[in-house]
Amino acid sequence: MAKESKKMKSEGTPLYTIPGLTKEQGAAVAALLQDRLNALTDLHLTLKHIHWNVVGPHFISVHEMLDPQVDAVREMADATAERIATLGLSPWGTPGALVADRTWDDYSIGRAGAIEHLGALDLVYAGVIEDHRQAIEATDDLDLVTQDLLIGQAAQLEQYHWFVRAHLETSGGQLSTAGAQTEVEATRQAGRAGVKRKSS
Ligand SMILES: [Fe+2]
Numbered sequence: 001m002a003k004e005s006k007k008m009k010s011e012g013t014p015l016y017t018i019p020g021l022t023k024e025q026g027a028a029v030a031a032l033l034q035d036r037l038n039a040l041t042d043l044h045l046t047l048k049h050i051h052w053n054v055v056g057p058h059f060i061s062v063h064e065m066l067d068p069q070v071d072a073v074r075e076m077a078d079a080t081a082e083r084i085a086t087l088g089l090s091p092w093g094t095p096g097a098l099v100a101d102r103t104w105d106d107y108s109i110g111r112a113g114a115i116e117h118l119g120a121l122d123l124v125y126a127g128v129i130e131d132h133r134q135a136i137e138a139t140d141d142l143d144l145v146t147q148d149l150l151i152g153q154a155a156q157l158e159q160y161h162w163f164v165r166a167h168l169e170t171s172g173g174q175l176s177t178a179g180a181q182t183e184v185e186a187t188r189q190a191g192r193a194g195v196k197r198k199s200s
Contacts, residue, residue, distance in 0.1 A: 014088030021143060023088075029143045030089040032135050033080050036150065037091055038098045039128050040077040044070050046107045046124060050117045058114035062167075069160050076153045083149060108183045118167045119176065119190025120183035125161035129154060168193070 011034075017026025051066040081091035092101075099106075104127060109120045132154045139147035168176045168190055176193030180186035 012089070017088040018086060018143075018145075021087075025142055026087045027089065029139065029146050030084045030087045032138055033084050033087075033146065034092060034101075036132060036135055036153075037077055037080045037084065037093065038102050039104075039131060040073055040080060040153075041093065041098055042102060042104075043124065043128055044073040044077060047073065047121075049107060050109075050121060053109070053111045054114050054117050055111055056113035062114040062118065065163065069163075072156060072160075076156070079149060080153075083146060109187055112187065113191065113194070115167065115194040116187040116191045118164050119180070119186040119188075121164050122161070122168060122175070122177045122190075123180060123183055123186050125157065125164060129157050129161060132157060 011027075011031060013023050013027050014030070015023075017023050021029070047066050047070045051063055051070065054062045077093075081093055084091040107120070107124065109117060132150055136147055136150045136154060139150065165175060170176075170193075176190045177186040178189075180189050
């Protein structure tokens with residue numbers, strides 16, 4: 001197939017939009033949602049990648065914990081894309097467009113232990129949730145129906161983030177990944193804490 005412009009189709013002004021919104025407001029909401037669609041698609045693919053690459057003694061619990069998260073996040077991506085279409089614009093869901101437009105790096109851990117992956121996943125969820133909350137703020141004066149959709153998604157993502165963090169937390173409430181800036185750092189910190197816990 002000939003290489004087309006990478007410009008997102010959800011950009012630009014729609015020919016129609018949701019009643020009660022101007023076309024410009026519809027365009028602004030769709031642009032916010034396209035970025036969230038990219039994040040959610042990236043997240044459900046990353047969760048499957050971890051599901052396939054996790055190894056070690058806690059394999060089955062993490063492997064099985066992740067599939068319901070994959071399904072739920074995929075549903076969120078679907079609802080987000082359909083909201084863009086409802087707004088009169090074209091949701092862009094191809095892998096090439098996602099990679100071209102995303103502002104974050106690809107997940108960086110391959111085959112690794114459960115705690116190591118969960119350390120990295122802590123950072124992944126934190127990034128998605130922070131950006132979702134910014135989109136919630138940005139829709140406050142624009143479109144409360146879209147805001148409601150994003151709030152529901154954020155609540156579910158935050159619960160999944162807790163599922164991950166509960167594996168990384170001590171009985172004193174400290175997170176082994178505290179202060180980590182990269183997935184590799186988070187993986188190392190989580191792994192070291194796991195070894196300490198085993199030997200103590
Ligand atoms: Fe599977």
